[in-house]
Amino acid sequence: MAPLVEARGLGWRHASRIHPALSGIDLTVRRGERILLTGDSGAGKSTLLAALAGLLGDEEDGDQAGTLTVRGTVGMVLQDPDSQVISSRIGDDVAFGCENLRVPRDEIWPRVRRALDLVGLDLPLDHPTRYLSGGQKQRLALAGVIAMGAELILLDEPTANLDPAGQTEIVEAVEAVVAETGAALIVVEHRPHLWRAMMDRFLRLESGTTGTAGTAGGSGGGGSARLVETTADDLPSLPVLPAAPGVPAGTRSLVEARELQTIWGPPRTLDLPAGCSTVLTGPNGAGKSTLALTLAGLLPPEGGRLHYSEDLRQGLRKAPHAWTSRQLADRIGYVFQDPEHQFVARTVGEEMAVSGGDPDRIDELMTRLRLAHLAEANPFTLSGGEKRRLSVATALVNAPTLVVLDEPTFGQDPGTFTELVGLVRQLTADGVTVLSITHDEAYRHALGDHEVVIR
Amino acid sequence: MNLLRDINPVTRILGLILLTTPLLLSVDVVSAGVALAFTVLAAPFCGVSWGRLLRRGWPILLAALLAAIPMALYGRPEGETYAQFLFAHVTDNSLQLAAAIFVRVLAVGLPVIVLSADVDPTDLGDGLAQVLRLPERFVLGAVAAARLVSLFRDDLDSMRRARRARGIADQGRIRYFLTLAFGLLVLSLRRGAKLATAMEARGFNRVAEHGRTWARESTLSARDWIVMAVCLVVSVASIGIAVSVGSFRFLGVA
Numbered sequence: 253m254a255p256l257v258e259a260r261g262l263g264w265r266h267a268s269r270i271h272p273a274l275s276g277i278d279l280t281v282r283r284g285e286r287i288l289l290t291g292d293s294g295a296g297k298s299t300l301l302a303a304l305a306g307l308l309g310d311e312e313d314g315d316q317a318g319t320l321t322v323r324g325t326v327g328m329v330l331q332d333p334d335s336q337v338i339s340s341r342i343g344d345d346v347a348f349g350c351e352n353l354r355v356p357r358d359e360i361w362p363r364v365r366r367a368l369d370l371v372g373l374d375l376p377l378d379h380p381t382r383y384l385s386g387g388q389k390q391r392l393a394l395a396g397v398i399a400m401g402a403e404l405i406l407l408d409e410p411t412a413n414l415d416p417a418g419q420t421e422i423v424e425a426v427e428a429v430v431a432e433t434g435a436a437l438i439v440v441e442h443r444p445h446l447w448r449a450m451m452d453r454f455l456r457l458e459s460g461t462t463g464t465a466g467t468a469g470g471s472g473g474g475g476s477a478r479l480v481e482t483t484a485d486d487l488p489s490l491p492v493l494p495a496a497p498g499v500p501a502g503t504r505s506l507v508e509a510r511e512l513q514t515i516w517g518p519p520r521t522l523d524l525p526a527g528c529s530t531v532l533t534g535p536n537g538a539g540k541s542t543l544a545l546t547l548a549g550l551l552p553p554e555g556g557r558l559h560y561s562e563d564l565r566q567g568l569r570k571a572p573h574a575w576t577s578r579q580l581a582d583r584i585g586y587v588f589q590d591p592e593h594q595f596v597a598r599t600v601g602e603e604m605a606v607s608g609g610d611p612d613r614i615d616e617l618m619t620r621l622r623l624a625h626l627a628e629a630n631p632f633t634l635s636g637g638e639k640r641r642l643s644v645a646t647a648l649v650n651a652p653t654l655v656v657l658d659e660p661t662f663g664q665d666p667g668t669f670t671e672l673v674g675l676v677r678q679l680t681a682d683g684v685t686v687l688s689i690t691h692d693e694a695y696r697h698a699l700g701d702h703e704v705v706i707r
Numbered sequence: 708m709n710l711l712r713d714i715n716p717v718t719r720i721l722g723l724i725l726l727t728t729p730l731l732l733s734v735d736v737v738s739a740g741v742a743l744a745f746t747v748l749a750a751p752f753c754g755v756s757w758g759r760l761l762r763r764g765w766p767i768l769l770a771a772l773l774a775a776i777p778m779a780l781y782g783r784p785e786g787e788t789y790a791q792f793l794f795a796h797v798t799d800n801s802l803q804l805a806a807a808i809f810v811r812v813l814a815v816g817l818p819v820i821v822l823s824a825d826v827d828p829t830d831l832g833d834g835l836a837q838v839l840r841l842p843e844r845f846v847l848g849a850v851a852a853a854r855l856v857s858l859f860r861d862d863l864d865s866m867r868r869a870r871r872a873r874g875i876a877d878q879g880r881i882r883y884f885l886t887l888a889f890g891l892l893v894l895s896l897r898r899g900a901k902l903a904t905a906m907e908a909r910g911f912n913r914v915a916e917h918g919r920t921w922a923r924e925s926t927l928s929a930r931d932w933i934v935m936a937v938c939l940v941v942s943v944a945s946i947g948i949a950v951s952v953g954s955f956r957f958l959g960v961a
Contacts, residue, residue: 307904338909347922348906349909356920357922357924396909548872577871578874578877595890
C-alpha cells in the first residue's frame with residue numbers, strides 16, 4: 253500500500269520573510285505510524301505540520317519547494333485550547349469538520365457520538381463549550397478530528413497550555429483514539445516524556461544554521477533543516493536543576509495576606525517571604541491568577557487584610573490597588589500569562605522604553621535576555637520564547653521589589669525554561685521577592701523556596 | 708413560558724422586519740403605541756419578563772429620550788407656543804412629534820430585545836444558510852466571529868491591568884483609550900486569524916470547492932409561519948387603527 257505521506261525536498265518560505273521557514277525535508281509516513289517530532293523553537297516543526305495539514309495557503313501566502321503527497325484525510329489539533337473552539341455547543345463543534353467534508357446528515361451524529369465517546373467527553377451534545385476546561389477543549393478538538401475520519405492526526409503541542417491533570421487526559425485520549433481508529437499520528441511536543449511510551453518512531457528537526465540572528469522580522473532563521481531519525485533515549489530531557497534552597501530561618505514577610513477575600517474563591521491566608529521565590533500551585537479554575545492579581549494591587553480585595561512591609565510600600569500609605577500606575581510599577585512587576593496582552597509599542601526597543609526606565613538598565617536587561625538584536629522587531633512577530641523574554645524584561649525595567657509571574661513557562665522549550673529559572677534565581681539573589689503561578693513540576697522543584705497550594 | 712422556544716431564528720428576524728417596517732411609514736402616537744403595547748404584553752410569553760425587558764432595554768429608553776428632546780425643541784412650530792428661546796420653540800406640534808418619536812423608537816427597539824433573546828448563534832447560522840440561502844462560508848465565519856465577542860471583555864480587562872502594572876496607565880485619558888483601542892484591534896485580528904486556522908484545520912478550506920452538508924436541518928414549520936403572521940397582523944392593525952382614528956401622519960408631515 254502506498255504510504256500516507258511522501259515529502260521530497262519539501263520547503264516553504266512565508267511571503268513576508270527572506271529565509272525559508274522549512275527546506276529540504278524528506279519524510280515518509282506509513283499508515284498507523286506514531287511519530288514524535290522534536291526540535292528547537294524556530295526549527296520549523298509547526299510549519300511542517302501546517303504543510304501536512306494543507307494549511308500553508310497558496311502562492312499569495314508564500315512559496316513551496318519540492319513535492320508533498322498526502323493520501324488521506326488529515327486533521328490537526330492546535331496548541332491553544334481557547335482559539336480552536338468553533339461552536340457554542342459541543343455536538344455542533346464536533347460535527348463541524350464532518351459537514352465540511354460533505355458527510356451525509358444521518359451519518360454525522362453517530363460519528364459525533366462515537367468520537368466524543370473515544371476521547372472520554374461524557375457530556376450531552378448541547379453542553380456549552382464555554383464551560384469546558386482546557387483539557388476538555390483539547391479533547392473536543394481531537395473528537396472533531398476523529399469524527400472527520402482522519403487517517404493522519406497531527407498534534408501541535410497539545411498539552412502546552414494544560415495543568416498536569418489536563419495533560420494526562422489528552423495523552424490517554426490520544427492513545428485510545430489511535431488504538432481504536434488505526435490512524436497515523438504525529439505529535440510535536442516540548443515535553444516528550446509524556447508521549448514516549450506510545451510512540452514507534454522519533455524524529456528530530458534540526459535547523460541547518462543555528463540562531464535567528466539578523467532577522468529583524470523575528471524568528472524563523474535561515475538555512476536548510478534536516479529531519480533526523482532518533483530513538484527514545486535521545487529525546488531532549490530537561491536539564492537537572494538544583495532544588496530550591498527553601499526559606500532561611502528568620503526571613504521576614506514582604507507581603508502578608510490574612511483571610512484575604514478575592515472576587516473568586518474562598519478567603520486565603522499566606523505570606524511571601526522577602527527575597528525568596530514562592531510558587532503558587534493548584535488546579536485550573538481554582539483562582540490562582542485572581543489571587544496573584546489581588547496580591548499585586550491589580551484587583552481590589554473584597555475583604556480580609558493585605559499588608560505590605562515598608563520595603564515594598566516605600567512610604568506609600570494607601571492600599572495598593574489605589575496607587576497610581578507609576579507608583580505600582582516602581583514597586584511591583586507583573587508578567588502576565590499571555591505576553592501579547594502586555595505589548596503596547598511598535599518595536600521591542602520602544603516597548604522597553606515606554607515606561608520611562610533608566611536607559612542603562614534597559615540596555616543591560618536587553619543584553620541579559622538576548623533581545624538586543626531584536627530591538628527593531630515588532631513585538632507581535634517574535635517567537636513564543638522571545639515574546640516571553642520580552643514580557644519578563646518589561647516587568648523588570650523599573651527595578652521592582654516584588655515580581656509576580658503568571659505561568660511563565662507555558663509553551664516554552666527547554667532552553668527558554670532553563671533560562672527563566674536562572675533569571676528568577678538571579679532576581680532572588682539580588683534581594684527581589686518573586687511569586688510564580690505554575691503547573692510545572694520542574695519549575696516548582698527549582699524555585700519553590702516557599703510553596704502555596706490552593707484548591 | 709416561552710411561545711418562541713424552538714422556532715427558527717430566521718423567523719425572529721423576518722418577524723422583526725414585518726413588525727417594525729410598516730411603523731416607519733407614519734410618525735404618530737397611536738400606531739406606535741398599539742405596536743408597543745403588543746410588544747410589552749407579549750414579552751413575558753416570549754421568554755422575556757418585564758424585569759429582563761427593562762434591564763436589557765434601558766439603552767433604548769435612553770435613545771428614545773435623546774431622540775424626543777430635540778424634536779420637542781426644534782420640531783416644526785404649530786399650534787400654541789409654550790416656551791421659546793433662540794431657535795427652540797416648544798409648541799403643540801413639536802410636543803406631539805416628540806411623543807410620537809419617543810413611542811416609535813421604543814416600538815421599533817423593544818421588539819429587537821424580545822426577538823433576539825436566547826438565540827443560539829449556531830441555530831441562526833443554520834437558518835441563514837439553509838432557509839435564507841446566504842453564502843455558507845460567510846455565514847459560518849460570522850457565527851464563529853460572534854463567539855469571539857465574549858473573549859473581547861477578557862482581553863480588555865487583561866490589557867488594562869497590564870498597562871497599569873507597567874506604569875503607563877497614568878497618561879492622558881484620550882491617549883490611554885486610543886492605545887487601548889488599537890491594542891484591542893490587534894488582539895482581535897490575531898484571535899480571528901487563529902480561529903480561521905482552526906476552522907481550516909477541520910476542512911473549512913474545502914467548502915469553497917464542493918459545498919458542505921449541515922448536521923441539523925433548518926426549516927420553517929407551521930409555528931414559524933404563525934409567528935410571522937402575528938407580527939404582520941399587529942403592524943398592519945396598528946397602522947389601521949391610526950388611520951381610523953385619524954392620527955396617521957405619513958412620515959410625520961401631513
